[in-house]
Amino acid sequence: MAQATSEYGEWPLKRLMTEVVGSGHKSAEDMTREQAREAFQRILDGEPDETTLGAFWLANRWKRNTPEELAAFVDVMREESVEVAAPSADPVDCGANYDGKHTSAILGVAAGVVAAAAGTPVVVHSGDRVPTQKLDAYKHVLDELGATTDLSPGESADLVDDVGFGFYYQPAFNPGVDDLFERRDMMGVRTYVNTVETLANPADASVHLGSFYHLAFAKRMVKTLKKSRRNPAERALFFQGMEGYDDIRPGATVVAEWPSDDAEADENGILDYEIRTSEYGMDIQGEDLEVEDVAGDSATITEEVVAGDREDAFADAVELNAALRIYAREDVSGLDDGIAEARAAISDGSAAAVLEDLRSY
Incomplete structure (x- = not known):
């Protein structure tokens, strides 16, 4: 099992594949909000192996993401990647x-x-x-x-x-x-x-x-x-x-x-x-x-x-x-x-x- 890191948490993508999302579209489990957050943080940082990343994305496509998972991805994206610039108007x-x-x-x-x-x-x-x-x-x-x-x-x-x-x-x-x-x-x-x-x-x-x-x-x-x-x-x-x-x-x-x-x-x-x-x-x-x-x-x-x-x-x-x-x-x-x-x-x-x-x- 992959070891936890001080930079992230306890859920590298390989472990998520093995223990949560990777067992197939009928038996795969959903991630917690914290697991989904850590996964996307790692992805945005370029940390996962390319093979593991592709497998993780495909596993999520098969199992279909929950609103909780998608919201976690959105929040990490807006925290760590999106530069917000709000106009005075509310468009x-x-x-x-x-x-x-x-x-x-x-x-x-x-x-x-x-x-x-x-x-x-x-x-x-x-x-x-x-x-x-x-x-x-x-x-x-x-x-x-x-x-x-x-x-x-x-x-x-x-x-x-x-x-x-x-x-x-x-x-x-x-x-x-x-x-x-x-x-x-x-x-x-x-x-x-x-x-x-x-x-x-x-x-x-x-x-x-x-x-x-x-x-x-x-x-x-x-x-x-x-x-x-x-x-x-x-x-x-x-x-x-x-x-x-x-x-x-x-x-x-x-x-x-x-x-x-x-x-x-x-x-x-x-x-x-x-x-x-x-x-x-x-x-x-x-x-x-x-x-x-x-x-x-x-x-x-x-x-x-x-x-x-x-x-x-x-x-x-x-x-x-x-x-x-x-x-x-x-x-x-x-x-x-x-x-x-x-x-x-x-x-x-x-x-x-x-x-x-x-x-x-």
Whole structure:
């Protein structure tokens, strides 16, 4: 058995594999909060053997992490890797999957710009070709638009306050996780790092907007935020996003909202309900939002929608996604009002002005 060290505790990853998480998806046990904390501290410090690290990540993927474990990972990440720079504004923190999209347009820049023009500050964050997909993400759309993305956390916070829409770049604000790039790439599959990095919340926002594939995972993410002692989010909306990204899926889309005092909310204060996007002007199919060049076409769509030069599926989708961001911060009481705010921001030129400020910053 590996020996305890004075620097950490009594649970090297090899021991956790042998005694806790490594016996298979049916018989593996969950880690305590303290064990999970120590594991991620060791990982961020580069202490584990590469083989042991890969096995540990895969074992956790098989057994599925609990909210308690995920919260411990989030807290260690924010304590030891994330450089928080909070703007004076309290923005909506948009945590899309960092490994990007391959088929449909990324609408979050346009939606965030429109929401900002309507008075709801928005923050997005991503890395650069993050494993496993290593596809286009927020950074690449902003690069195509000519916006500056290689920003320090302080510069990102200033951007939010000056423009209303801000971007935080993972290598700058979360270097410990960024340093895991090569090891994650060699895994070939997603790990819990793909989950917790979306909860980095570098702007210390009190509202988080995220996406999910299945409702059970959304509830796990909400419970993670509730159990975290370092992420200050007090409200969250998770919805079924296209390709796991924070672009709302056309059709019938499930939303998990927390906290809610609705009688239909569960014991954790999570209310789940369905949005039929056709009822909000987004009467389209998923293929209507597909593009050939994700970053380049998404940038062009952003320019044209915020300028009011499009009245098509992309414009409808941007308006609803902007409305969801406005509603998430409770700046409106419902999506209909949010859409009205979004349309007004486009029609009066406010959205185009925010985009221009973003590009010239």
